[in-house]
C-alpha cells in the first residue's frame with residue numbers, strides 16, 4: 076500500500092509549500108508552548124488545591140472531575156504531538172513531551188507501538204488497528220463476529236469508555252510488557268532507557284496519585300480523587316479517539332479498500348468533526364482534524380486548521396473522499412448510530 080501516489084505527492088507538495096511560503100516549521104510554535112503551559116499548570120493547580128484544601132469525599136470528587144478534564148487536555152495537547160515527533164525538530168524534546176504520558180501512569184513506549192505503528196498504519200482495519208478491537212465487549216467493525224449482547228452496545232459502551240485509562244494503567248501496560256505483545260501484534264519489549272522510563276513513570280504516578288494524598292488525607296480520599304479524575308478523563312479520551320474513526324462514514328468495503336492507496340485509505344476511514352468549533356479544536360488538541368493528522372502526523376496540531384482546507388480542496392479535486400461532520404453533536408450521533416447498526420442483527 077504505497078502512500079506516494081500522484082494524489083498524495085500533489086497534496087504533500089501543497090502542504091510543504093504552505094509552510095515554506097510563510098517561513099514556518101511544522102512543529103510546535105508559541106501557541107503550542109503557551110497551551111502546553113496552560114494545561115499543565117491547570118492540572119497542577121487542581122491537584123494542589125486537592126492537597127491543601129480540607130479533605131472530604133465531596134471535594135475529592137469535585138476536584139477529581141476537574142482534574143480529569145485538565146489531565147485529558149494535557150494528554151491531547153502535549154504527548155500526542157511528542158510521540159509523533161511533531162512537537163519539535165529536536166528528538167530529545169519529542170521524547171520529553173511524549174513521556175508526559177509516563178508521568179500520567181501510561182507507557183509512552185507501548186502507546187507509540189499501538190497508536191503510531193498499528194492505528195496510523197491502517198485505521199479501522201481490525202487485522203491491524205487495535206483501536207477497533209474491543210471484542211468481545213463491543214463490535215466496532217463489520218468484519219468482526221456479532222454476539223447477541225452487541226444489540227445493546229450503543230447503550231452500555233458509553234459508561235465502559237470511562238474505564239479505558241484505568242485499565243490501560245493497571246492492566247494493559249503490564250500484560251503487554253510481560254507478553255511482548257499488543258493484541259495479536261508482537262512488539263519488542265522495552266529495554267534499557269525505555270524500560271527505565273516505564274518503571275520510573277509507573278512509580279512516579281503511584282507516588283503523586285496515591286501515596287502523597289494518602290499521607291495528607293486518607294487512602295479513601297486519594298482513591299476517590301483518582302477514580303473521579305480517571306473515569307472522567309478516560310471518557311473524554313475515548314470519545315476524542317472514537318469520533319474520528321468509529322462512525323458509519325469512516326468504513327469502506329474491505330474489497331474496495333484493497334485497491335486504495337495508503338493516503339486514500341486514511342481519508343476514507345477518517346472523519347473530521349466540528350472543524351469550525353475553536354473550543355473543540357483547542358481542547359482536543361486538533362484531534363477533530365483527523366484527516367490532516369493521519370496524512371501528516373509530523374505536523375503539530377496547532378497548524379491543522381490552516382492545513383485542513385488544503386487537504387479538503389486537493390481531495391475534492393482528485394475525487395478522494397474527504398469526510399467531515401460539521402458539528403460535535405452530529406458526530407456523537409453518528410457514533411451512536413454506528414454502534415447501534417453494528418450491534419443489530421442486520422448490521
Ligand SMILES: [Zn+2]
Nearest residue numbers: 159190368372
Ligand atoms: Zn495520532
